[in-house]
Amino acid sequence: MRIDDLLDGSLWIHGLTKEEQEVVRKEMIVKVIPADGFVCHRGETSDYWFGLISGLVKMNNVSLTGKAVTLLGIPAGVWFGEGSLLKNEPRKYDVVALRQSELALLPKAVFNWLLENNLSFNRYLIDLLNNRLGQFIAAVENERLLDVEARVARSLASMFETQLSPKINQTLQISQEELGHLAGVSRQRANAALKILEENGLLTVNYGEIKILDLDGLKDF
């Protein structure tokens, strides 16, 4: 995916005036982050709104004992990081690239300018935050109610639900260890769960990648 594909596929850009769109394109920065590189660190000042052009990143935190907790996987096409911008506070989480990723960075000043001047941009943000809230509520619900296989299935599915065109890319380049982090289980357990999902014809597992065959089936598992 290219920067223009990201922008064309972003709902918020179409609600802007021509002038606003020009400012966005002019001020936007493109940055490539290598695998395992940081998009932003916890505690850093929040200067940008991020759009993922290609690759895969995770929102991550580390406990006092050093245990890593993955909160959210973010696929290409998704905008994120607005929370800390809106609250004008430092980043509350690390964002790490799971493989080489290309990001679009929209400066805070432009973000705030759109917020103050464009009603449809505000509407878009409400929808975005509302969707994200729903996603986190579902994540808590899943953790409390579902077995491990279903949790792994939904962790995978949730990364495609946010995709704008779910039919374009049905393979996900992610290690089983990372998938375990996303679902909150060990690598070995994630591996066993994938086997079961594969037996059910919902996906196929290859070296370092997972191909989704039946997205609805994964959601309903």
Next chain:
DNA sequence: GCATTAACACGTA
């Protein structure tokens, strides 16, 4: 009982 950690062999980039 079930998931986790640890450990090992094996295959792939």
Next chain:
DNA sequence: TACGTGTTAATGC
């Protein structure tokens, strides 16, 4: 070589 995968055994809640 370094990393991801598949598997088993020991350990812990």
